[in-house]
Amino acid sequence: MTNLKYRLLLIVGLVAASVFALWPRTVIERVKRDGVFAYDTLHRVPLKKGLDLVGGMYLALEIDESRGAVANKADALDRALKVVRTRIDEFGVSEPVVQKVGDDRIIVELPGIDDPERAEQVVQKSAFLQFMITDETNALERALPRLDQIAKDAGGAATGVPSATTDSGSKQSGLEKLFTKDTGARTADSAKTDSAAPVIPPTGGTISGLLQRGDMPGEYYISQANVPRAEYYFSLPQVKAAFPPGKTLKWGADTLSLGGQIYRTIYVLDSREILNGEWIFDAKPNNSPIDGTVVEFQLTNEGGRRFRAETAKHIQDYMAIVLDDRVMGRPPVIQSAIGTRGQITLGRRDLQQAQDLALVLRAGALPVPLKIAEVRNIGASLGEDSIRRGTTAMVIAVAAVIVIMIGYYRFSGALAVGALVLFVLFTLAILASFGATLTLPGLAGLVLSVGMAVDANVLIFERIREELDRGKTVRTSIEEGFHHALTAIVDTSLTTILTAAVLYQYGSGPVRGFAVTLIAGISASLFAAVFVTRTFYLLWLTRSSGAQTLSI
Amino acid sequence: MYRILHDTKFDFIKWWRHAAALTAAFILIGLSSFLFKGGVNYSIEFTGGTLVQLRFAQPPDPSELRATVGEAEITQFGNDTEYTLRLQGSETIAQQASAAEGVAKEVEAKLRAKYGDGFTIVRTEAVGPKVGAELARGAVIAMLLASLVTLIYLAFRFEWRFGLAAVISTAHDVLITLAFIKLFHIEVSLTVVAAILTLLGYSGNDTIIIFDRVRENLKKARKEPLYDTLNRSINETLPRSVLTHVTTLAATIALLIFAGEVLRPFSLVMTFGIFVATFSSIYVASPVLLYIERKFPRKDLQGRGSHVSASQARAESEADSPRPIRGAKTPAGR
Numbered sequence: 001m002t003n004l005k006y007r008l009l010l011i012v013g014l015v016a017a018s019v020f021a022l023w024p025r026t027v028i029e030r031v032k033r034d035g036v037f038a039y040d041t042l043h044r045v046p047l048k049k050g051l052d053l054v055g056g057m058y059l060a061l062e063i064d065e066s067r068g069a070v071a072n073k074a075d076a077l078d079r080a081l082k083v084v085r086t087r088i089d090e091f092g093v094s095e096p097v098v099q100k101v102g103d104d105r106i107i108v109e110l111p112g113i114d115d116p117e118r119a120e121q122v123v124q125k126s127a128f129l130q131f132m133i134t135d136e137t138n139a140l141e142r143a144l145p146r147l148d149q150i151a152k153d154a155g156g157a158a159t160g161v162p163s164a165t166t167d168s169g170s171k172q173s174g175l176e177k178l179f180t181k182d183t184g185a186r187t188a189d190s191a192k193t194d195s196a197a198p199v200i201p202p203t204g205g206t207i208s209g210l211l212q213r214g215d216m217p218g219e220y221y222i223s224q225a226n227v228p229r230a231e232y233y234f235s236l237p238q239v240k241a242a243f244p245p246g247k248t249l250k251w252g253a254d255t256l257s258l259g260g261q262i263y264r265t266i267y268v269l270d271s272r273e274i275l276n277g278e279w280i281f282d283a284k285p286n287n288s289p290i291d292g293t294v295v296e297f298q299l300t301n302e303g304g305r306r307f308r309a310e311t312a313k314h315i316q317d318y319m320a321i322v323l324d325d326r327v328m329g330r331p332p333v334i335q336s337a338i339g340t341r342g343q344i345t346l347g348r349r350d351l352q353q354a355q356d357l358a359l360v361l362r363a364g365a366l367p368v369p370l371k372i373a374e375v376r377n378i379g380a381s382l383g384e385d386s387i388r389r390g391t392t393a394m395v396i397a398v399a400a401v402i403v404i405m406i407g408y409y410r411f412s413g414a415l416a417v418g419a420l421v422l423f424v425l426f427t428l429a430i431l432a433s434f435g436a437t438l439t440l441p442g443l444a445g446l447v448l449s450v451g452m453a454v455d456a457n458v459l460i461f462e463r464i465r466e467e468l469d470r471g472k473t474v475r476t477s478i479e480e481g482f483h484h485a486l487t488a489i490v491d492t493s494l495t496t497i498l499t500a501a502v503l504y505q506y507g508s509g510p511v512r513g514f515a516v517t518l519i520a521g522i523s524a525s526l527f528a529a530v531f532v533t534r535t536f537y538l539l540w541l542t543r544s545s546g547a548q549t550l551s552i
Numbered sequence: 553m554y555r556i557l558h559d560t561k562f563d564f565i566k567w568w569r570h571a572a573a574l575t576a577a578f579i580l581i582g583l584s585s586f587l588f589k590g591g592v593n594y595s596i597e598f599t600g601g602t603l604v605q606l607r608f609a610q611p612p613d614p615s616e617l618r619a620t621v622g623e624a625e626i627t628q629f630g631n632d633t634e635y636t637l638r639l640q641g642s643e644t645i646a647q648q649a650s651a652a653e654g655v656a657k658e659v660e661a662k663l664r665a666k667y668g669d670g671f672t673i674v675r676t677e678a679v680g681p682k683v684g685a686e687l688a689r690g691a692v693i694a695m696l697l698a699s700l701v702t703l704i705y706l707a708f709r710f711e712w713r714f715g716l717a718a719v720i721s722t723a724h725d726v727l728i729t730l731a732f733i734k735l736f737h738i739e740v741s742l743t744v745v746a747a748i749l750t751l752l753g754y755s756g757n758d759t760i761i762i763f764d765r766v767r768e769n770l771k772k773a774r775k776e777p778l779y780d781t782l783n784r785s786i787n788e789t790l791p792r793s794v795l796t797h798v799t800t801l802a803a804t805i806a807l808l809i810f811a812g813e814v815l816r817p818f819s820l821v822m823t824f825g826i827f828v829a830t831f832s833s834i835y836v837a838s839p840v841l842l843y844i845e846r847k848f849p850r851k852d853l854q855g856r857g858s859h860v861s862a863s864q865a866r867a868e869s870e871a872d873s874p875r876p877i878r879g880a881k882t883p884a885g886r
Contacts (some may be wrong), residue, residue, distance in 0.1 A: 021694045042883065060683065062680075062682075068872045102686075105683075138736035176854075207617050271788075298841065321592045322853075367766055372653060373680040374679045374680055375677070377673070377675060377676040379672065379674035381673060381674060385812065389811050389815075390812075392810040394807075397802055397803040397806040397807070403798045404799055408554060408556075408795065410554075432845055440743075440814060441818065442610065444743070444811065444818055444819070447811070448800070448803050448804065449858050451799045451801070451803030451804070452754070452796070452803075454795075455757070455796040455799075455800075458799075462791050462795075466788075488760065488761050491706075492757040492760050494705065495701075495753060496707070498701045498702070498705060499701070499749060499750075499752055502697045502701060503698070503746065506690040506691070506693050508695070514743075515746075522843070545800065552553060
C-alpha cells in the first residue's frame, strides 16, 4: 500500500512538474519597432519552435578567404561570433540564435524575420578595415590600351551594359554589391539579368573614355552617369584577368562635385594591405573643424609597431583607408611614420554615422570578412501550414492508436491510453525543459513515437495474457507479465536511445531536433508504459481486490 | 478477450529460401538501377545548390514556368499552385561560392519580370557544396556507428551470434530501403536519412523482441533444436508484432496523408520500412542466426550444435514439403 502511495506521489509530482514546465511563461522581449527598442510582455508556452515551423531566416557564415588566407581561423571566428551576436542584438529580433558550429562556421537563426535582405546586410556588414597604399606606378594607365580592347570586345559580345540614366540611386547600391563581391560568378549574374532587362547600348565603348585622372597617384574620377558602365566593364572576368597584378581597384565612398558635375572616385591600390582592423584597440567619434566628422582610433601596441614599420616605408605615399571595400574620404599623405593613433575622416557625414562606425570598429569590427555559405528563408505562412498539418497528423495518429488499443485490450487498453496521454505530456515537458527546438522532422518523430510508444504496453499485455493462459491468478499474471516483458523493453529502448545519440552527435540542424525528440520520446515511453501502467494496475487491484478476471 | 493470431504454429523459417529470393531480387533490381541509371536524387542539402518554393495566386502554365526559369528543375509541390525550383548544377555551385543567395535572387528577378506579384516565395534554401559534403559524411558515419553500437550492445546483452545476426538483418534493411528509395525516385534529404536511421532502431527492436524470446526459450527447453525454438519464438511474439506494426503504421499513414508534401518522403520511407523490419526480423535475422549457429556451434551445448545442423539440413532438403513443428507445445503445458 505504501509502495502504491509513493508510486502515485511520484506520478502526480512528475505530472505537476511537466505541467509547470509547459505552463505559458511571461517573457519580456526586446524588439525594435520603428527604429526604437521596445519591451513587450508576452505569454507563451516555453517550447521553442524551429524556423521551419515559425518561418524566418537561417544563415551559415564562413570566413571569406577570397581576399587572402586567414592565419588563425578558429580565433578569428570566435571574435567574429561576438561581433555578429552584438549586431543581431542591435537588430532586435525575438530569440535569435547565434552560434559557432564546428570550427569554421557561424550559424544565425532569426525567427519571424520578414525582411531577409536587411538581416543579411546587418550580419554581413563586415566593417572590415584595411589600410592600403595607392598605386604610384601608373599601372592602370599602362594597362589601359589592353583593357580597352578587351572591354570593347566584351561590350560587343554582351547585348548591352546597364543604363546610366535610369534611377541612379538604386543602381548604385546594386553596383556596390557587384564590386564588393570579387568573383567572376557575379559577372555571369549581371550579364544574365542585363540580357533580360531592357538596355541602352554602350556609347563610350571603352574604359579609358570613362576615366579622368585625379589629384593623386592612383586616383581617378568617373562621372556619376558613367559609373554603371565602368562598374560593368571592371566586373568582366576578362578585364579582371588582364588587370595589373598586385593591384586592386576600390571605389571611393563619397561623391565629389567638380564644376557642377558629380563624380565618383576610384582608386588603384596595392593589393597588399599594410594593416587591418584587427589591431584596433579603441575608436571614438569626433568633430574636427578641418576634416568634419572623424573617427579617431587607437591601435594595440603590437598593431602600432607594425603600423609604424609599414608607414615608415611609405612616407610621402598616400594611404587609403578602406572600410568594407570602400575608400573612406580622400587618402591622406603619410607625413611620417604613424604609431598607435590615427583617424578616419568621414567628411560631410553626420556624427551619428561616426558613432556607428566607432562602435563597429571598437567592438564590432569583424576580424575576418565573412561570406554567406548557406541561406534558408522559410515564409511564415509555410510554417503555419506545417504546424497545422503536423497537428492534424498527430491528432489522427493518436485517435487511431486509442481506437486500436481500447478495441483490442479493452480495460487494459484504456490504461495504456492513459499512459499514452502522460507519455505525450512528459515528452513535451522534457523537450521544453531542455530548451530543445521543435522542428518539422521533430514533429514527425513525435507522431511516430506515439505509434511506437504503445509497443512496450503491447509487450506487457501479451505477456500478461500468456500468464493468464497458464491459469495463474490475475495479480500474479500482472506481476509476471511485467517482469518478463521488462528485459525486451529495456533492450529495445536502450538500442534506440544509442542510435538516437549517434544521430545527435553526427547530425545537424533538423536531424538533431529529430534525435532529441526521439530520445525524449523513448525515455518518456519507458516510464509511462512500465511505471505508470503498472501503478494503474496496482491501483485497480487494491480497489477491486480478489478480482478473478482481467479485461485485457 | 479478443485475440488475433493466438497460439499459432506457422513454420515461418521453412519459407526462408523464397523470402531470400524475393528480397535478393528486390535489392538486385535496386542496385542494378544504381549501376545503370546513376545514383539517387540527393536534395540540395547534400549536393549544394538552390531551392526556391513558390506559391502562385493562379495555377501557372508549367511549360511557361519552365521557359521562364531556364535550367532549374521544376517540381509540383502538392497542389497545382505550388512549385519548387531546384538548381543543383556545377554552375550554380560556382555562382554560390561568393554569396549563397545570389542564384535565388536571380531566379526571383526572372520570375518577377514574368509574373509580377502573382506569386510569393515561401521558402528559399541555398547550400554550399562543402556543407553538403560534410552532411553526407556525417550521415554515413552515423549509420556505421549506429550499427556498431547496436552490435556491441547486443553482443554484451545476448551474445555475439545474436548481435551479428541482428546487424546483418539491419544491413539488409538499409540495402532494401535504399533500393526502394532508388526505384521510387524518392529524394534523399536529411529527413530521409533520419527516417533510415530510425528504421535501423525500429528493425533492431523487432529483432531484439524475437531474440529475447529465443533466449528465454533456449533456457527453458534445452533439447529443442534451434530451428524449432526460432519458429516457436516468432509465433509467440506474433500478436505483439502485428499490433505494434499496426499502431506504428497508423502513425506513418497519418503522416503520409495529412502531414503534407515536406514530410512525404520521410513518411513513405518509414511506411515501407515498417514492412521491411517485420520481414527481416523473421526471414533474415532468424535464418542468419541458424546459419551462424551451425558454423560456430556453442561449445557448452554440443548436443544442440548437432541438432541445429541436423534440423538445418532437413530444412534445406525438405524446404518445400509441409512439416509440423516439433516442440511447439501449447504454453499451458509447461
